[in-house]
Amino acid sequence: MFTKLVFAAALSVSVQSLAHADAMMKPAYLGEIVLPSGLMISGVEFGGISGLDYDAEAGVFYAISDDRSEKAPARFYRLKLAIEEDGVKGVDIISSHVLQGENGEPFAPKTIDPEAIRFDASRQSVFWSSERDAAGNPTLYEAGPDGAFERSFAIPEAYLPDTAGERGIRNNLAFEGLTLSVDGETVWVATENALVQDGPKATLEAGSPSRILGFNVESGEPVAEYVYETGPIHRKSETEPYYNDNGLTEILEIEAGRLLAVERSFALGTGNEINLYLVETAGASDILGAESIADRDVTPVRKARVLKIGEGDFGLDVDNIEAVSWGPDVGGKRTLVMASDNNFNPNGQFSQFVVFTLEPALN
Numbered sequence: 001m002f003t004k005l006v007f008a009a010a011l012s013v014s015v016q017s018l019a020h021a022d023a024m025m026k027p028a029y030l031g032e033i034v035l036p037s038g039l040m041i042s043g044v045e046f047g048g049i050s051g052l053d054y055d056a057e058a059g060v061f062y063a064i065s066d067d068r069s070e071k072a073p074a075r076f077y078r079l080k081l082a083i084e085e086d087g088v089k090g091v092d093i094i095s096s097h098v099l100q101g102e103n104g105e106p107f108a109p110k111t112i113d114p115e116a117i118r119f120d121a122s123r124q125s126v127f128w129s130s131e132r133d134a135a136g137n138p139t140l141y142e143a144g145p146d147g148a149f150e151r152s153f154a155i156p157e158a159y160l161p162d163t164a165g166e167r168g169i170r171n172n173l174a175f176e177g178l179t180l181s182v183d184g185e186t187v188w189v190a191t192e193n194a195l196v197q198d199g200p201k202a203t204l205e206a207g208s209p210s211r212i213l214g215f216n217v218e219s220g221e222p223v224a225e226y227v228y229e230t231g232p233i234h235r236k237s238e239t240e241p242y243y244n245d246n247g248l249t250e251i252l253e254i255e256a257g258r259l260l261a262v263e264r265s266f267a268l269g270t271g272n273e274i275n276l277y278l279v280e281t282a283g284a285s286d287i288l289g290a291e292s293i294a295d296r297d298v299t300p301v302r303k304a305r306v307l308k309i310g311e312g313d314f315g316l317d318v319d320n321i322e323a324v325s326w327g328p329d330v331g332g333k334r335t336l337v338m339a340s341d342n343n344f345n346p347n348g349q350f351s352q353f354v355v356f357t358l359e360p361a362l363n
Contacts, residue, residue, distance in 0.1 A: 027276065027307045027336060027356035029314040031087030035351040037342050041093055044072040047351050050341045051076075051116035051128070051178065051250070052323035060094060061325065064117035064128055066341055073106035074099045074114050076126070076147065081353060085331040088355050097147035099128070104149065108134075116178035116250065116323070118187070120217075125150060127187050129175035136161050138174040140189055140215070153220050156213070158195060158291050167197050167291075176322065177212070177251040179259065186214045186223060190261075192247035193230065197292040202246040204233050209293060209300065210248045212259075225288040226281055227300040230263055239269030249322040257281045261303065262324050262338070274321045274338070276307035307356070319352045333357040 039046045051064040064076040075098050082089035098106050099114065111134040118127045123142075130139045137160050140153040161168030169175075170193060177190030193201045193208040202208040207230040214224040230248050237244040246265035253259050259279040266272050284301040287293055309318050319340035327335035340352040 026359045028359055030083070030330070030335065030355045030357050032316060032352060032354045033081070033088045033091050034353075035091065037344060037346040037350055039351070041096065044075075044096065045344060046077070046093065047342045047344045049077075049339045049351055050114065050176070050322045051118075052325040052337060052339045053118045053126075054325045054327055054337070055119050055121065056326075056328070057121060059328065061327075061337070062117050062119045062126060063323075063339065064114045066114050067344070068113050069107045069109045069111065071344065074112050076114070076117055076128070081327065081337065081355070083327055083330055083335055083337075083355055088353065091353060097145075099141075099143060099147045100149045102149050102152065110134075112139075113172075115174075115176050116189075118178055118180045119145075120180060120184065122184050123217075127178060127180065129178045129189050131169070131172060131174035131176070136171075138169050138189075138191075140175065140178075140187070151220070153215055156222060156289070158197070159191075159211075159213075161196075165196065168195060170194075170196060170201065173201065173247060176247065176249045177261070179251045179253045180217075181214075181253050182255055185217055187217055188212055188214045188251060188253065188259075190228065190248050190251050192249060195292075198227075198294060202230050202233055204236060204244075207231050207246070209298075211287075212251065212301070222288060224286055225290070226284045227287060227293060227298050228261065228279070228303070229300045231265070231275065233267065234265040234273040235267040235270045237268040237270065241268070243268045250324045251279075252324050252326070254278075259301075260324060260336075262321060264321050266320065271311040272318050272320060273311070274307075274309040274318055275305055276324070277303040278306050279303045309354075316354065318354075319349055321352070321354070327355060330357060333359060 048065040050066040053062045078094045080092040113131040116129045142150045173193040175189045176192040190212045191210045210228045212226045233246045244267035249264045250262040261277045263275045280302045285299045322341045323339040327337040336356045338354045342349040
């Protein structure tokens with residue numbers, strides 16, 4: 001397709017224009033802490049951490065679980081990480097908060113799929129996303145700090161699956177990423193892979209054109225939309241049923257027009273590879289309102305890799321990283337915290353919090 005040729009050219013330019021990305025941001029590994037799958041907190045299994053955000057004033061993290069109200073009502077946690085200059089010393093799970101629907105009740109089983117969360121200090125609320133609701137549609141919510149429903153956002157029709165399977169998000173590949181703009185005026189969501197009508201899922205040979213969509217916080221109206229081209233899957237699977245994938249799992253705004261993006265690639269039998277990219281929207285096509293980008297001349301956002309974590313890198317058994325957040329300053333350096341979704345799987349998966357310091361600190 002013509003669209004693929006445009007993506008390839010734009011990505012080539014992005015590497016050149018962001019050639020000094022590693023000079024702008026140099027993550028240095030500080031440490032990790034791991035919680036085992038099956039850990040019970042007040043009778044509820046802890047896990048599925050798919051989104052993480054830091055409240056600097058309170059010194060706590062908001063961590064959302066992607067439990068689809070099957071093990072317990074959909075929820076998020078408030079927790080503290082003991083991050084010191086010589087490593088990560090502990091984690092304290094302070095509280096758990098049930099997410100509520102518009103009816104004021106917890107979500108029924110399999111009617112929600114929480115994936116990302118951000119705390120808005122100015123509004124004293126949280127924004128959180130779900131890959132699908134009871135109708136199979138992606139959703140974006142604002143809730144009180146206790147999880148009480150405040151509002152939901154109207155999602156553009158292009159994202160809503162139709163009965164023919166020719167439009168909308170793909171199952172389990174929707175709003176994985178979420179960030180608030182630094183000025184607090186925009187909330188951004190990102191799909192893990194392409195909408196059905198935009199292009200294919202990521203393969204071993206090519207990436208997938210995900211979308212990043214921004215809403216005005218006050219009005220709830222969409223204000224901008226960009227294409228983000230993921231990388232291809234990093235490895236072949238070596239174990240039946242030979243499953244592998246790659247997707248955009250989180251975004252974090254640094255300043256207007258600049259984001260960090262996390263891609264998680266997995267191959268059954270070979271493990272995970274996590275890539276952190278510096279992303280710039282300047283020069284990218286604003287596709288706001290486009291039903292489809294197929295066969296259109298679209299310039300995606302530019303990106304350059306600033307960190308790769310493969311199996312064994314930094315001595316890590318890296319798991320299913322789906323979250324990224326700022327953390328506290330330590331020794332005069334800013335920290336970046338990543339967290340993994342253990343899928344509530346006791347066979348080789350775990351809840352992992354990995355911390356890096358930034359040298360030099362981002363402005």
